[in-house]
Amino acid sequence: MNNSKQLKWKKRLLSCTFQLFVNDHEVGHLKDSELSRSAIGELNNKRYRFSTHGHLNPKTEIYDLQENRKVGQIQYNSWYPKARIEYKGQISQWKFSNLWETRWRIFDESGTAVQFAGWENKGSIKIHLLDEALVLAGLHISNRYWRMAGILVGALFPLIFIGL
Numbered sequence: 001m002n003n004s005k006q007l008k009w010k011k012r013l014l015s016c017t018f019q020l021f022v023n024d025h026e027v028g029h030l031k032d033s034e035l036s037r038s039a040i041g042e043l044n045n046k047r048y049r050f051s052t053h054g055h056l057n058p059k060t061e062i063y064d065l066q067e068n069r070k071v072g073q074i075q076y077n078s079w080y081p082k083a084r085i086e087y088k089g090q091i092s093q094w095k096f097s098n099l100w101e102t103r104w105r106i107f108d109e110s111g112t113a114v115q116f117a118g119w120e121n122k123g124s125i126k127i128h129l130l131d132e133a134l135v136l137a138g139l140h141i142s143n144r145y146w147r148m149a150g151i152l153v154g155a156l157f158p159l160i161f162i163g164l
Contacts, residue, residue, distance in 0.1 A: 007125040009118065009139065018139050030139050041136035048133050050140050060140070062087060062133055074137060081145040085137055092134065094141050101145070106138050114138050
């Protein structure tokens with residue numbers, strides 16, 4: 001028996017907000033803000049804040065806004081797009097599943113909890129183990145790495161064309 005659930009996500013061009021849908025009905029969102037280095041997300045009426053601290057070795061703390069307490073954190077890998085999620089006493093990993101960075105997943109030693117697919121404007125989420133914070137964390141982490149890749153391409157682009 002397959003107990004997985006399917007969500008769709010979309011994001012307008014140049015927007016910082018992911019919208020989450022089940023059968024065209026909005027069930028949540030994640031609003032990211034690089035200026036404040038935080039994001040607020042809601043899924044199935046559960047609200048979380050992701051607050052990032054540090055630059056060379058950044059960490060994002062996950063806060064449950066209903067309980068008003070820290071429930072986890074995300075540790076990023078500075079050299080390779082992967083992350084470690086500590087949440088409710090469990091350790092999960094986040095990483096891209098393909099070279100084009102259009103598929104990624106969150107998993108632990110017991111298997112995959114959430115699979116994501118998409119790029120920039122829209123995608124899908126297959127949830128094997130429903131945990132709203134992990135679903136939102138998966139979008140938050142991918143957005144961070146996409147943003148970093150865009151900055152890197154933007155910085156290297158002029159160097160390539162002026163011959164440095």
